Amino acid sequence: MNALARRAAGLLLSTIVMPLVAVAADVQPTHEFTLDNGLKVIVREDHRAPVVVSQVWYKVGSSYETPGQTGLSHALEHMMFKGSNKLGPGEASRILRDLGAEENAFTSDDYTAYYQVLARDRLGVALELEADRMGSLRLPPEEFSREIEVIKEERRLRVDDQPNSKAMELFSAMAHPASGYHTPTIGWMADLERMKVEELRHWYEAWYVPNNATLVVVGDVTADEVKGLAQRYFGAIPKRATPPAKLPLELAEPGLRQLTVHVRTQLPSLIYGFNVPGLATAKDPRSVHALRLIAALLDGGYSARMATRLERGQELVAGASASYNPFTRGDSLFVLSAVPNTQKKKTLAEVESGVWKLLDELKTTPPTAEELERVRAQVIAGLVYDRDSISSQATTIGQLETVGLSWKLIDKELDELKSVTPADIQSAARTYFTRERLSVAHVLPEEQAHD
Amino acid sequence: MTEHTTPRHTPKGRGVFGALLLSAVCLAGPAHADTTAAKPGANLQSLAELDGKAPSRRNLDIKTWNTAEGAKVLFVEAHELPMFDLRLTFAAGSSQDGNLPGLATLTNAMLNEGVAGKDVGAIAAGFEGLGADFGNGAYRDMAVASLRSLSAKDKREPALKLFAEVVGKPTFPEDALKRIKNQMLAGFEYQKQNPGKLASIELFEKLYGKHPYGHPSDGDARSIPPITLDQLRAFHAKAYAAGNVVIALVGDLSRTEAEAIAAQVSAALPKGPALPKLAQPSEPKPGVNHIDFPSKQTHLMLAQLGIDRADPDYAALSLGNSILGGGAFGTRLMSEVREKRGLTYGVYSVFSPMQVRGPFMINLQTRAELSEGTLKLVQDILRDYLKTGPTQQELDDAKRELAGSFPLSTASNASIVGQLGAIGFYDLPLNFLEDFMQKSQSLTVEQVRAALNKHLAADKMVIVTAGPKVAQQPLPPPTDKPAEQPLGVPEH
Known part of the structure; x- marks a missing residue:
């Protein structure tokens, strides 16, 4: 109850020692650097256990989408597991599973993120897999035709068959008359029905570039270690300009x-x-x-x-x-x-x-x-x-x-x-x-x- | 709305393994890396560079003792963060309800509603003003009360004092009981819109009948209203007794401090012994039961009685299940039902070992018009797996996964306190996990198959479906490109 309430209050969680906090523990060193191709990397050391979490965050989500193309960011997230240059469909997940890693991804209106939690010695694998799909996603049409069915099942499960989610989806659309926050992250069913893999290709090429991403690594690592690995795996992915991204602004007083x-x-x-x-x-x-x-x-x-x-x-x-x-x-x-x-x-x-x-x-x-x-x-x-x-x-x-x-x-x-x-x-x-x-x-x- | 996170699949963590794996385990296992160029994953440089050794883990030194009143204590010292977690696990779940379904849940929910001189608001303000988190919950086997607090003395001591009163000397105010009953009744109304929940209630009823696991932990709209304060008090006096609890403690405390905390909490509890163990359930009647529900999807649940926590086949069944449907991508169920056919968002199987035989369950949802075909597909997958599975490759992969995930299970205080609670509550030896790990790593294909067939039979499943009655369609053909080739993951 309390922990939930704390989050509901939007009080920023996490770490970092406040000089004012008498009870706080020692400062955890946090390092920040940017590769030449614009990939921003943030490393926080936490040496309590020999494990590490790696997260890649892309600045794209449903608030970037336009009418008729809703659900693109989330569908692309699903397709990121369907193969890239070095990997066949589903293969990265099997590699990670066999390494004992936890992995998943999540999409929101402001972001799309991918993560792995694993033993510290395997961090390189997580980074190589992420770099490969950042630079060379395959998007096979036959995989897409099955995966879009999975996404529709997800929509039925999470929204259409959940009366309160359904109501919240409509409410959110009404409450955001001007901005992209109008759009449900999973996409309207009619847009899922007509989504084409070419649209995903275009979405991927527009937003999945190192200069539009942040790599966050927290765990039993040093900055030098991560710097070496990030440079090695992500360093060669070229920088590319992204479309202009306007902040989702709302009407201040739209009326009741x-x-x-x-x-x-x-x-x-x-x-x-x-x-x-x-x-x-x-x-x-x-x-x-x-x-x-x-x-x-x-x-x-x-x-x-x-x-x-x-x-x-x-x-x-x-x-x-x-x-x-x-x-x-x-x-x-x-x-x-x-x-x-x-x-x-x-x-x-x-x-x-x-x-x-x-x-x-x-x-x-x-x-x-x-x-x-x-x-x-x-x-x-x-x-x-x-x-x-x-x-x-x-x-x-x-x-x-x-x-x-x-x-x-x-x-x-x-x-x-x-x-x-x-x-x-x-x-x-x-x-x-x-x-x-x-x-x-x-x-x-x-x-x-x-x- | 602010947050629309939609993960790609329901994270189930590490299924059965993750829930249990703990410290101090040596990963035994031969290192025979056999990567070949032909194998997928072989062109990953990072993978080729792994040295094949088992990953290291956070070393835990579990201390255990009994309090004067007979409570078992498990403690791990962790000074990295200035906080601690205390978790009391009582054998006070709904299996102790007797003929009053919901009694255990109601008692647990009433703990923090009143103590001498403090009403529910004052109790909440007391914890929250210290920055402390109080938690509670009741399940089938157990009821839990927990405290997370800063370890500084000026926070720790008042938080513990209040916690001890809440678990040991609750006053159960009458107005609070009325309110909580009303909230539970609202909950029952609310669950009527949830076909998955309705299916799960029906499944346990069919699986366990009159056995104490058969009714839902929350009781129902008929059982809750008549429960009285005297019945709560009587239940608290016997089920929250010091002899019926396990105290798990992790954090920034010395052994001396931990002993003092355990003694304080134990002394505050009613005096009394552990409650008697439950009887084993009897075999259910197999068959399909349908709940008509106006949803888009049909929920499918298939179950049989599984095992209790002490079953010697636990390791073999855990490993066997992780290959069948233990949560991640690449299990047989996930691969056939989702990845090759796009029929579902998620499909999982699980053994839930409990005090007495808990369920083995398969759970999924699919669009209504494909539900019959999907059910048959799942049954065929299970039948085939029991007959021919697992392959040597699948078993080797599952062992690697188990070894690799091990360090994750002790990475946080929260996960450690959960592990300690389970070890203590199910009376497992402190080296249980080491044994479990060694046993798992030495299992053969034949042993796993034999264990699965000893406990499961494809034609004995109790099945519950919930969804609309609609004309059925044939399943789409599977992709002919299974992503199931053996992988070049080195041994570790």
């Missing part, structure tokens, strides 16, 4: 948008989303940090306001959450969601007014020092706990770099959150929690469809 969707569910639910900036687009970063603290005040644990008041005090909801991701390439969304307590006969309208009460209170009443201190204690501890996982350290670094921020932000984390005053919080609440920025979804069971 409302959606009622009937899905195959027994329980109604409510989704709220306010159009807000992210760290990359905010004029004043303090407002972003204030929004992060607000997310933590609302839902940073079982003692936070949503759990204390809506779930337990008024018993308005069976569950509720608040989340805000400030680490986006473009503008972001502050999202609240809640399931009414139907056992207590609570309605969506009552839940809405309960949510507004919380939001309005943030505008008028400053949080107590004790509440802020509790949030801070969780941040300080979280910075230590996140160092227990080499993968979460690497992911934090990779994500920050790929959305156009710097991994060095982690260093300033605590300071920046500390600098937020109660007045900043009130001001952010007043600025952003308005109907002009709001999208609302009422997700209802199907049997109410004919009311």
Whole structure:
């Protein structure tokens, strides 16, 4: 519960020692360099165990896609496992499996990333495989014709047969009228049906170049070691200009948008989303940090306001959450969601007014020092706990770099959150929690469809 | 929304192996690299340069002792990070529910709802104000309560004091019980939209019948409302007793500090012995059971009774299963069903060894109109594998994989504390994993096949399907280019 809440609050996880943190352990050396072909490499040493994680992050995802071509980034991610110059379809996965490695990939609206976790002596294999598919992907048409069927199964499994994911997909499309964040990462089914392997070829050639990628290595390695291997395997891949990538900007105050969707569910639910900036687009970063603290005040644990008041005090909801991701390439969304307590006969309208009460209170009443201190204690501890996982350290670094921020932000984390005053919080609440920025979804069971 | 991560396949980690593998194991295994130029992967320079040695691992020195009240303790010292993990595993899962399905889950969920002088909000504020994470959960065999905290004394001591009260002296407030029951009822409503969940509930019922593993851990909408506070208190008094728990501890603590923590927690618990062990389940009736559901996909689950944790065939079955469908790409199931035919996003098989015989299960989803053909394909793959598999190459590869993944299993405090909990709870010797590793590395094709056939039979599967009734279509032909050639991965 706490760990999840900490993430929901968007509080930047991970590592790096804060000079202010009395409890922190020794600094983990972190090194940064760039190959001649533009590949940026970040190495963090963590010598607790003889293992290493390697991640390659590409600056491309569904927010780069255009209508009619949705799902390209994710489909390309699947096809990256289907062979390159030195490797047949599926072969890299078998090699890694036999080495005892964990591997996978993930696609988001802002990035596509590939990773391997393996014994330290095998790092070279991971890098050689990644370099080979960065430089020479095959994209065989007959593999694509089968893999697109797998992707459709994935869509049915994760979205079409999951009523709440389906509702969230529609909600997200409504909440982002202007930017590419409108697009679902997996792609609309109609676009999957007509996707051509040539489009993937084009997408690959446009974005999969070393100067559009970041290699992050965390584990029992030294910078020199990684530098040698990176140069050896990635060094010869030529640099190439990428298409211009515009930041996904939203309308600041698009106006109130409302959606009622009937899905195959027994329980109604409510989704709220306010159009807000992210760290990359905010004029004043303090407002972003204030929004992060607000997310933590609302839902940073079982003692936070949503759990204390809506779930337990008024018993308005069976569950509720608040989340805000400030680490986006473009503008972001502050999202609240809640399931009414139907056992207590609570309605969506009552839940809405309960949510507004919380939001309005943030505008008028400053949080107590004790509440802020509790949030801070969780941040300080979280910075230590996140160092227990080499993968979460690497992911934090990779994500920050790929959305156009710097991994060095982690260093300033605590300071920046500390600098937020109660007045900043009130001001952010007043600025952003308005109907002009709001999208609302009422997700209802199907049997109410004919009311 | 901010995050739309869609991984390429469901990460299942290292399946059965990863969940168990631990420290202090010497990787025995002959090194006979036999890379040839004809083999795929052979033109990878990095692969050719691997020296063929088993990878090194983080060395763990497990200490174990019993507390005065009879709790078993396992401890690993790790000073690299200023934090520690404490995990209590009680034999207090839903298999102890008796005739009150959901009692164990409800009791576990009520631990942090009240202690003397503190309500649920004060408890939560107490942990969160220290930056400490409290966790809890109940499953079939076990119920868990855990604490992660900074190790500095001013954080550690108050966090432990609160934790000890929460697990040992919960007050079970009545209003909290009502609220949690309502939330569980909402959960039951919610799971009605999930065909996979419905199929899984049905499968356990068909597999175990009236055995204590047969009902879902959460109980159901009829069993939860009548459960009383007295029943919770009685369950806590016997199932959260010091004699019924294993205490796993990892982190920035000295042996003396660890002993003091274990003693403190143990003394806070009710006094009492371990609960009696369960009886073994009886053989289920094979056959197909269908749940009609208006989804796009049909969920397919196939199962049989598998093994308990003490079964001598565990190593052979784990290795055998990893080749059949143990989670990664390249297993027989993944290769035939997904890679060659594009029928599913993921297909997995697993042995879940438990206190008494846990299930062997195969799990997948496919578009409804191909579900019958896909089910038959999966049954044919299993039948063929039991008859002819595995090949020598498959077995060798699986042994390499097992050895190679070993260092990953002790890389974090979180994974170590999980391993300690499992070793302690299932009463495995501290060198169990070393034995397991050696046993695995010495297995022959014949031994693996014999073990698989001793425990599984293709025509004895209990099958549950959940999806719409639609006209069926024939399966598409497989690709004629299986990516299954032997690989040139050197021995390690």
